[in-house]
Amino acid sequence: MRQVVLHTAGDVRVEDRPDPKIIDPTDAIIRLTATCICGSDLWPYRGIEPADHQVMGHEYVGIVEEIGDQVKNVKVGDFVVGSFVISDNTCEICQAGFQSKCVHAEFVAQTIGTQSEKARIPHADGTLVATPGQPDPELVPSLLAASDVLGTGWYAAVAAEAGPGKTVAVVGDGAVGLMAILAAKQLGAERIIAMSRHPQRQELARFYGATDIVEERGDEGVARIKELTGGLGAHSVVEAVGTQESFMQAVGATRGGGHLGYVGVNYDVTIPGIELFFAGIHTLGGPAPVRRFLPDLIRRIWDREIDPGKVFDLTLPLEQAAEGYKAMDERRATKVLLTL
Numbered sequence: 001m002r003q004v005v006l007h008t009a010g011d012v013r014v015e016d017r018p019d020p021k022i023i024d025p026t027d028a029i030i031r032l033t034a035t036c037i038c039g040s041d042l043w044p045y046r047g048i049e050p051a052d053h054q055v056m057g058h059e060y061v062g063i064v065e066e067i068g069d070q071v072k073n074v075k076v077g078d079f080v081v082g083s084f085v086i087s088d089n090t091c092e093i094c095q096a097g098f099q100s101k102c103v104h105a106e107f108v109a110q111t112i113g114t115q116s117e118k119a120r121i122p123h124a125d126g127t128l129v130a131t132p133g134q135p136d137p138e139l140v141p142s143l144l145a146a147s148d149v150l151g152t153g154w155y156a157a158v159a160a161e162a163g164p165g166k167t168v169a170v171v172g173d174g175a176v177g178l179m180a181i182l183a184a185k186q187l188g189a190e191r192i193i194a195m196s197r198h199p200q201r202q203e204l205a206r207f208y209g210a211t212d213i214v215e216e217r218g219d220e221g222v223a224r225i226k227e228l229t230g231g232l233g234a235h236s237v238v239e240a241v242g243t244q245e246s247f248m249q250a251v252g253a254t255r256g257g258g259h260l261g262y263v264g265v266n267y268d269v270t271i272p273g274i275e276l277f278f279a280g281i282h283t284l285g286g287p288a289p290v291r292r293f294l295p296d297l298i299r300r301i302w303d304r305e306i307d308p309g310k311v312f313d314l315t316l317p318l319e320q321a322a323e324g325y326k327a328m329d330e331r332r333a334t335k336v337l338l339t340l
């Protein structure tokens with residue numbers, strides 16, 4: 001099969017690799033219908049995470065080709081969506097809704113890599129969710145979005161307790177930030193403030209439900225959010241970037257007693273304890289338990305209630321993955337879909 005391999009920072013190649021095989025009786029082999037490039041794939045691409053012939057990709061939809069003896073919930077021929085973290089969906093942590101912290105958690109990006117024609121998915125029963133039937137082609141990008149960016153944005157909005165009567169501020173206008181806006185709208189938020197300087201992303205933010213746009217950043221961004229909320233700050237804030245400035249902006253924009261949901265992967269962020277102490281806010285974040293939300297998200301997409309697929313603004317064949325990475329690195333594309 002063909003698969004994307006990151007030889008070293010900046011060096012993306014599509015190579016012949018051995019087809020995956022069933023190893024454990026709880027595995028499934030899927031043939032991918034589509035995959036994509038994530039903002040977090042840029043960390044190794046830019047050399048911020050080390051990469052040495054690393055398989056890439058963790059978002060996937062496809063058709064089940066083969067299942068192990070113990071797989072019960074999906075069958076050969078099913079169209080499936082999976083989370084970017086493998087989970088059994090049965091342990092105590094999974095049952096509590098935190099499948100990304102499952103006792104059997106495994107990051108698809110690190111060991112499997114779904115920028116490929118096929119993939120072996122461990123714990124298939126707990127990780128994969130079948131759609132009600134074969135999807136129309138126009139639904140595929142939205143189902144693929146559910147695999148990570150939509151699921152992550154949704155988790156962020158839930159963690160921030162977005163809901164009726166709430167003002168939600170979203171820091172970050174990448175794919176996850178945009179999906180958090182969609183989620184906040186679906187969850188019934190009254191007012192949704194998108195923090196963005198990018199005209200096209202502002203337009204998409206409004207399409208997904210943003211009622212206000214704030215272009216200021218850092219302390220000025222915080223001041224602007226306060227101004228828009230009678231000096232209080234937002235009830236709910238989503239952090240979907242992962243830099244020092246964006247994180248502190250998110251903390252500062254949250255009102256006392258409010259909720260911050262943080263899902264931007266952050267490496268060098270240092271949160272001064274004293275600032276967090278005096279902020280007096282609830283915080284919840286981390287890798288999203290996408291699996292918790294998948295059945296609901298698939299239903300909303302299937303019933304055409306939401307259109308998260310619009311977040312993909314560049315589509316390329318898998319063979320041109322290197323160009324996709326370049327386009328995202330240079331911010332010429334928000335999110336790149338790779339076809340097979």
Ligand SMILES: [Zn+2]
Nearest residue numbers: 089091094102
């Ligand atoms: Zn589990």
